[in-house]
Amino acid sequence: MKNNLTEIILSNGLKVLLKEIHTAPIISSWLWYRVGSRDEVQGRTGISHWVEHMQFKGTPQFPANILDKAISREGGSWNAFTYIDWTAYFETMPADKVDLALRLESDRMSNSRFDSDEVASERTVIMSEREGHENEPLFQLGEAVQQTAFRVHPYHHEVIGDMADLRTMTRDDLYSHYRAFYLPNNAVMAVAGDFDTQFMLARIKELFEPIPAGKEPARLARSEPSQNGEVRLSVEGPGATSYVQVCYRFPIASHPDFFPLSVLDSLLAGPSNLNMFSGGISNKTSRLYRALVDKEYVVSVHGGAQATIDPFLYTITMTVHPKRKPEEVLTALDREIQRVREEKVSKEEITRAIKQARALFAYGSENITNQGFWMGYAEMFADYNWFQTYLDKLSAVTAKDVQRVVNEYFKPQSRVVGTYIPAEGRRT
Amino acid sequence: MDQVKSSLPGPNDIYREVLTNGITVLTRSNFNSPSVVVSGYFNAGSLFDPDEKLGLADFVTAAIMRGTKERTFDQIYHELESVGASLGFNTGVHKSGFSSRSLAEDLPLLLSLLSEALTVPTFPKTEMEKLRAQLLTGLAIRAEDTSDMASMVFDGILFKGHPYSRPEDGHPETVTKITRADLVEFHREKYGPRGLVIAIVGSVKSEEAVRQVKRALGGWQVKGQKEAPELPPLKLLKKTVSKHHRIAGKSQSDLIIGTTGPMRRDPEFMPASVGNNILGQFGMMGRIGDVVREKSGLAYYAYSSLSAGLGPGSWEVNAGVNPQNVKKAWGLIVDELKRFIQEGVTTDELADTKANFIGRLPISLESNGGVANALLNIERHDLGLDYYQRYEGLVNEVSREDVLTTARKFIDPDRLAIAVAGS
Numbered sequence A: 001m002k003n004n005l006t007e008i009i010l011s012n013g014l015k016v017l018l019k020e021i022h023t024a025p026i027i028s029s030w031l032w033y034r035v036g037s038r039d040e041v042q043g044r045t046g047i048s049h050w051v052e053h054m055q056f057k058g059t060p061q062f063p064a065n066i067l068d069k070a071i072s073r074e075g076g077s078w079n080a081f082t083y084i085d086w087t088a089y090f091e092t093m094p095a096d097k098v099d100l101a102l103r104l105e106s107d108r109m110s111n112s113r114f115d116s117d118e119v120a121s122e123r124t125v126i127m128s129e130r131e132g133h134e135n136e137p138l139f140q141l142g143e144a145v146q147q148t149a150f151r152v153h154p155y156h157h158e159v160i161g162d163m164a165d166l167r168t169m170t171r172d173d174l175y176s177h178y179r180a181f182y183l184p185n186n187a188v189m190a191v192a193g194d195f196d197t198q199f200m201l202a203r204i205k206e207l208f209e210p211i212p213a214g215k216e217p218a219r220l221a222r223s224e225p226s227q228n229g230e231v232r233l234s235v236e237g238p239g240a241t242s243y244v245q246v247c248y249r250f251p252i253a254s255h256p257d258f259f260p261l262s263v264l265d266s267l268l269a270g271p272s273n274l275n276m277f278s279g280g281i282s283n284k285t286s287r288l289y290r291a292l293v294d295k296e297y298v299v300s301v302h303g304g305a306q307a308t309i310d311p312f313l314y315t316i317t318m319t320v321h322p323k324r325k326p327e328e329v330l331t332a333l334d335r336e337i338q339r340v341r342e343e344k345v346s347k348e349e350i351t352r353a354i355k356q357a358r359a360l361f362a363y364g365s366e367n368i369t370n371q372g373f374w375m376g377y378a379e380m381f382a383d384y385n386w387f388q389t390y391l392d393k394l395s396a397v398t399a400k401d402v403q404r405v406v407n408e409y410f411k412p413q414s415r416v417v418g419t420y421i422p423a424e425g426r427r428t
Numbered sequence B: 001m002d003q004v005k006s007s008l009p010g011p012n013d014i015y016r017e018v019l020t021n022g023i024t025v026l027t028r029s030n031f032n033s034p035s036v037v038v039s040g041y042f043n044a045g046s047l048f049d050p051d052e053k054l055g056l057a058d059f060v061t062a063a064i065m066r067g068t069k070e071r072t073f074d075q076i077y078h079e080l081e082s083v084g085a086s087l088g089f090n091t092g093v094h095k096s097g098f099s100s101r102s103l104a105e106d107l108p109l110l111l112s113l114l115s116e117a118l119t120v121p122t123f124p125k126t127e128m129e130k131l132r133a134q135l136l137t138g139l140a141i142r143a144e145d146t147s148d149m150a151s152m153v154f155d156g157i158l159f160k161g162h163p164y165s166r167p168e169d170g171h172p173e174t175v176t177k178i179t180r181a182d183l184v185e186f187h188r189e190k191y192g193p194r195g196l197v198i199a200i201v202g203s204v205k206s207e208e209a210v211r212q213v214k215r216a217l218g219g220w221q222v223k224g225q226k227e228a229p230e231l232p233p234l235k236l237l238k239k240t241v242s243k244h245h246r247i248a249g250k251s252q253s254d255l256i257i258g259t260t261g262p263m264r265r266d267p268e269f270m271p272a273s274v275g276n277n278i279l280g281q282f283g284m285m286g287r288i289g290d291v292v293r294e295k296s297g298l299a300y301y302a303y304s305s306l307s308a309g310l311g312p313g314s315w316e317v318n319a320g321v322n323p324q325n326v327k328k329a330w331g332l333i334v335d336e337l338k339r340f341i342q343e344g345v346t347t348d349e350l351a352d353t354k355a356n357f358i359g360r361l362p363i364s365l366e367s368n369g370g371v372a373n374a375l376l377n378i379e380r381h382d383l384g385l386d387y388y389q390r391y392e393g394l395v396n397e398v399s400r401e402d403v404l405t406t407a408r409k410f411i412d413p414d415r416l417a418i419a420v421a422g423s
Helices: A047-054 A064-073 A095-108 A116-134 A137-149 A163-168 A171-181 A197-208 A258-269 A287-293 A326-342 A347-364 A368-381 A384-388 A390-395 A399-409 B002-007 B056-063 B073-082 B104-119 B125-142 B146-158 B172-177 B180-190 B206-217 B269-280 B282-295 B323-343 B347-364 B368-380 B387-396 B400-410
Strands: A005-009 A015-020 A026-033 A077-082 A087-094 A187-193 A231-237 A243-250 A298-305 A312-320 A416-422 B015-018 B024-029 B035-042 B086-091 B096-103 B197-202 B241-246 B253-261 B299-307 B313-321 B417-422
Touching: A005 A197, A015 A197, A015 A368, A026 A095, A026 A368, A047 A077, A047 A087, A047 A116, A047 A171, A064 A095, A064 B282, A064 B347, A087 A095, A087 A368, A087 B347, A095 A187, A095 A197, A116 A137, A116 A163, A116 A171, A116 B282, A116 B299, A116 B313, A137 A231, A137 A243, A137 A312, A137 A416, A187 A197, A187 A368, A243 A326, A243 A399, A258 A287, A258 A298, A258 A312, A258 A326, A258 A347, A258 A390, A258 A399, A287 A298, A287 A326, A298 B125, A312 A326, A326 A399, A326 A416, A347 A368, A347 A390, A347 A399, A347 B035, A347 B073, A347 B096, A368 A384, A384 A390, B015 B206, B024 B206, B024 B368, B035 B104, B035 B368, B056 B086, B056 B125, B056 B180, B073 B104, B086 B104, B096 B104, B096 B368, B104 B206, B125 B146, B125 B172, B125 B180, B146 B241, B146 B253, B146 B313, B146 B417, B197 B206, B197 B368, B253 B323, B253 B400, B269 B282, B269 B299, B269 B313, B269 B323, B269 B347, B269 B387, B269 B400, B282 B299, B282 B313, B282 B323, B282 B347, B299 B323, B313 B323, B323 B400, B323 B417, B347 B387, B347 B400, B368 B387
Parallel strands: A015 A187, A231 A416, B024 B197, B241 B417
Antiparallel strands: A005 A015, A026 A087, A026 A187, A077 A087, A243 A312, A243 A416, A298 A312, B015 B024, B035 B096, B035 B197, B086 B096, B253 B313, B253 B417, B299 B313
């Protein structure tokens, strides 16, 4: 045990991370599976997310309407998330009630029923979830940009999946996907909070170790070929507001360039907040805000990247000022990116980015759920050490590094530019 | 359980002091993380807004960070963002508020920026016009949002002729009319120390936090700070009223069905909260979620909520459904409301919800922000510093009869407000 942290791999391959935190009588328990929308072929898009929904539909031991009530009754808060690279389940419980969460997760690792009637009613629930997304101009634009950026790699489609597949997937498709990926040797369990490590470990072993390991699931490995030329697209839809989204290629989280790029992100668009349970800060003195919002090209600008397993995207999203055209916005953006290329970044800007990251880390550590989140999340794209050494790696970044990565990654010929053109007041 | 109770805020660890100029300060220390949260509210809500300039209070709260006698807009945010701190203002009907946080070492900076924004904003003309364009774009986006529009239409029906029917962010035609002189006057007359409440929670000792507030705001005096106008009585609906607001090209419609609810200080608040949890919150969105989502597969979200504040509240059911399923979901929800006031709740349902309320309390108070909100809640509604320690008893007092009587008092299936926004 180091810094109250224990890391162990059970005999069936389940990796377990435990961190004692005795600041409040609360325990947050997380179970992460290495499966996400990147593991889906055409015809099955959205299947990982749908499986996540079915995990709330019951096992013989915890039938559907018992399961959700059981956690709520104990005052717990619980949820699940499906992302491009992973699927995660958590329960944050009063410390003396955590056993229920552990029993539930060990049970639904292999015993979920996937009842046909439940599959049928969940089909329309998920279609409704997608229809809700489709109401949003930025979902429409983001989906179009992502599918353009990834022709070959399965990052091509949105996590929710395509309507065509949501209509046609069967119960057996879902169940096969579940059985193929929901294995102890394809999962990481992370528990943070008010417990005794030896006691917690013994209980986890008792509940999870009997679940047999399975065949290591193969993950799709179709790498995206290099992009040789800017691609532009437009989406038309209702409304009176235009949006522009610009995406550059971004390296994987475990790549050393991830850190100078994070500093670059901080000074271009304000620091991205990687915490899931703690808000970020404003970006009104970032370079893009000053150049685009202050100068009234746009009314808002946001930028950020995700920590991923395969190279994904750095996305800049802008809401166009009513007096401006998307082309003017793009020209102003390019001017600003050119400036980072040509002029050396100051030491103060780097120091500032590090202080911002330090503050965001402190906010995230107020909350036990967020601490449990980080242990498993970091394991999905690197390991927990990535998180623990994040600030040190950021502190080692130099102005030269920032200049090098902007030239290497923010190239016009490898970007995708998307514009949302509103039906009302179309500006030409 | 003793350990749980001792973790809850109470008179033993909340410090409260009223400064000589009328500002109330509440603090609670938490040295587990090197951060601090500062939140609060003051009497300058949209209740003051004339109809033709609706959105004025909101414009002012957005504008006070755009330049002060001491610093420009860019300087204010440079100070804040350079240390990873945040400070934002928001507008309500009765009160406007702020929330901010920083590393504990930067608390003096946070308080001096808060003080400048509240006391000496300058409303620079150029910044104001930039802000107006941003506010108007926000309203254009709101007009396309099915959830926002359903909510506006719903308030328009339920609170017809009452200030609660008005959106705090105004309308394009009212925001366009607001002048710089309006902002200056609003700030001069309505901003002041009386009614200002500040909660500080985090890695700072209480006496030190209070000392810092005194230094930043203890000298603030405003002569003739205006009182908010009285709330007129609300005329209740005599029959069900429904409205469909069309927004072209939307794949999902938002549906709201509801009625008035208790005020936060009413004795019915706790029975209504417990009843509401059973109706549309507990587990997977309670009975409403069970019928609309789990059994019928009509919606991703379908839940009920209670909004209880200083005046009449609302008790509403929200659902996002395919435009073709609006009528079906509507029927199912009204049937559930009927069942709720006919049959009430079962003993098991009541026990489940009580356990849920009591068990989840420490989790809701886990972060500094959660505790700061709890302290402000105590102050705003005069709940007593021991409220969260008495909470378990208050929840356990609620009987099935209390829930039924309260439900029948507020919910009448023949007098509902129903709003739909979408294609």
